[in-house]
Amino acid sequence: MKKTFFIFLFIHLLGFNKPPQETNISPTAIGEVASAHPLATQAGLAILKQGGNAFDAAIAVASTLNVVEPGMSGLGGYGTILIYSKDENRIRYLNSSGRFPVATNSDLMREPTPNFMSNRVGPKSISTPGNLNAWKAMHSEYGRLPWGSLFEAAIMNAEKGFVVSSSLAFGISRSFEDFSPYTRSFYGSNDAPLKEGDTLIQKDLANTFRIIQSEGVNSFYRGAIAKQIDEQMQQVGSFLALEDLQNNQAEWWDPLKMEYRNYEVYTAGLPSNAFAAFVNLGIMRELDPKSLKHNSTRYLHFLAEMTKESYKARLAYSFDPEIKEAPLDSLLSKEILNELASNLSDSASTFIPPYSPESKxxxxxxxxxxxxxxxxxxxxxxxVFGSGIMVEGIGIWMNNSMAYSTFEPKGNPMDAFPGRHKLSGDCPVIIMKDGKPWAALGSPGGHTITQNVPQIIFNLIDFEMDMQTAIEAPKIAFVEPDIISGDPWHEKSVRDSLTLLGHKLMPRRIGNAHGIKLLYDSTGQISGYDVGVDRRVNDW
Incomplete structure (x- = not known):
């Protein structure tokens, strides 16, 4: 894993990602999908055409993404899901981030342990994968089509292969030296990494999905697949064990809600730390963004300063709710948020928290x-490619969830505790207006997620942008320890003025968000969708 951090940096600068998909604003009879790869979008639309609902289609999208952007997500990973059920008129939060293994020893991620930094990203950083159980929980409660019908696209694209994009080729080439001989056997040809235009075939992954398709999730968490995972985890020195897989379960939690200018914004509640985004929303609610003017020096300055406040809150109140109750009602009260807004500094303030990584x-x-x-x-x-450990014979990459913990000081709320919830920083959003769904969106980006998502919301609501414009508009993000990163598309005069205010600027693209806004006709029926994807993926 010696190249992990260099790969990390290059991914930020070059955007290890997907070819952009075409977007438009048009009505459709079946629904709409916004995803990071055209083949995954097609998989979701195919399920919708068959009469499946959003919950069915989401499983087809997620499983296909495992195949076609293999470094980003998959069966060995974790995440956060927000759903809206039309029949129940209800928004729910489904946590698939799971728990740290019961054998976790986070002291091995701290000095003076030799190789403590590599332990943070390698085999010892692997946490219990929760995505598959979450897919099943969603399907059990809301699905329409048979479980087995939802994996056809994933199996086909894994079995027959798909064309490697330039960005995927870049990611493979940067990681190839650290791949195992097993992984190199199909991510390479003649012991050289696959190139753009080559075909990536993943037969073991296809077979794994076939087993899940026919035998269900127990095969992964208790059956033959689980035993293969357990065996390899022991071989590589991971904390993850069969017991952790057997104990994993998807959990339904209540979402958070905030009123923002007559809209109701929902995101994941604890044990996610998405609440940090609501600190930004609540402070901006006390300001007048239109008078500040979009992406002006003063607007961006206040964004930077309020983000530092949200970060202080994240580090202070990201508790596992089974262990300690976080005072979010107080933190997100109008009185506290108004006080924070009133106290925003007129020049760049200093806030140097413990370092934690960011990632697209x-x-x-x-x-x-x-x-x-x-x-x-x-x-x-x-x-990218998680821990760099692929389980031989089943073709899945295992996550490095613990890399996103905060290890200093020991015992802080964001540390990795044995058997406790992983406190994910994801921030999926659903926005309601006049009792109806108005928009849904989210973004990758590690700790920049809870900064990018609020800016998109401000663009949609305060500046009345369409979804594509809101997503592609230049953003900024606070980067630990004391840097403000910003899209290089910000005007030079604005960047220079921010520097004069004391901000240390670093050019970097923020985002790769996706979102959909619902359009309604005069009778209140859905008439179309305003779809937005980040098309700047390969601009670097």
Whole structure:
């Protein structure tokens, strides 16, 4: 794993990601999908055409993404799902981030342990994968089509292969040296990494999905697949064991809600730490963004300063709710948020928290069906190709979830505790207006997620942008320890003025978000969808 951090940096600069899909604003009879790869979008639309609903289609999208953007998410990963059920008129939060293994020893991720930094990203960073159990939980409660019918696209694309994009080729080439001989056997040809235009065939992964298709999730968490995972985890020195897989379960939790200018914004509640995004929303609610003017020096300055406040809150209140109750009602009260808004500094303030990584190596997708059901899901492996450990014979990459913990000081709320919930930073969003779904969106980006998502919401609501414009508009993000990263498309005069205010700027693209806004006719029926994807993926 010696190249992990260099790969991490290059991914930020070059965007290890997917070819952009075409978007438009048009009515459809079946629903709409916004995902990070055209083949995954096609898989979801195919399920919708067969009469499936958003929950069925989401499983087809997620499983296909495992195949076609293998470094980003999959069966060995974790995530956060927000759903809207039309029949129940209800928004729910489904946690697939799971728990840390019961044998976790986070002291091995701290000094003076030799190789403590490599332990944070390698085999010892692997946490219990929860995505598959979440897919099953969603299907059990809301699915329409048979479970086995939802994996055809994933199996086909894994079995027959698909064309490697330039960005995937880049990711493979940067990681190839660290791949095992097993992984190299199909991610390479003649012991050289696959190139753009080559075909990636993953027969073992196809077979794994066939087993899940016919035998269900028990095969993965208790059966033959689980035993293969357990055996390899022991071989590589991971904390993950069969007991952790057997104990894993998807959990339904209540979402968070915030009123923002006559809209109701929902995101994941604890044990996710998406609440940090609501600190940004609540502070901006006390300001007048239109008078500040979009992406002006003063607007971006206040964004930077409020994000530092949200980060303080994240580090202070990200508790596992089974262990300690976080005072989110107080934190997100109008009184506290108004005080925070009033105290924003007129120049760059200093806030140097313990370092934690950021990453675009995640995926977000949104599915809306003809009835108005919605799935807004963020799923990940952590770093690109996760821990760099692929389980031989089943073809899945295992996550490095613990890399996104905060290890200093020991015992802080974001540390990795044995058997406790993984406190995910994902921020899927569903927005309601006048009692109806209005939009759904989300973004990858590690700790930049809860900064990118609020800016998209401000663009949609305060500046009345369409979804594509809202997503592609330049953003900024606070980067630990004391840097403000920003899309290089910000005007030079604005960047220079921010520097004069004391901000340390670093050019970097923020995002790869996806979202859909619902359009209604005069009778209140869904008439179309305003779809947005980040098309800047390969601009670097």
């Amino acid at each position: 190596n995640t995926t977000h997708f949104v599915v809306i069906d003809r009835w108005g059901n919605i799935v807004s899901a963020t799923q990940t492996l952590g770093n």
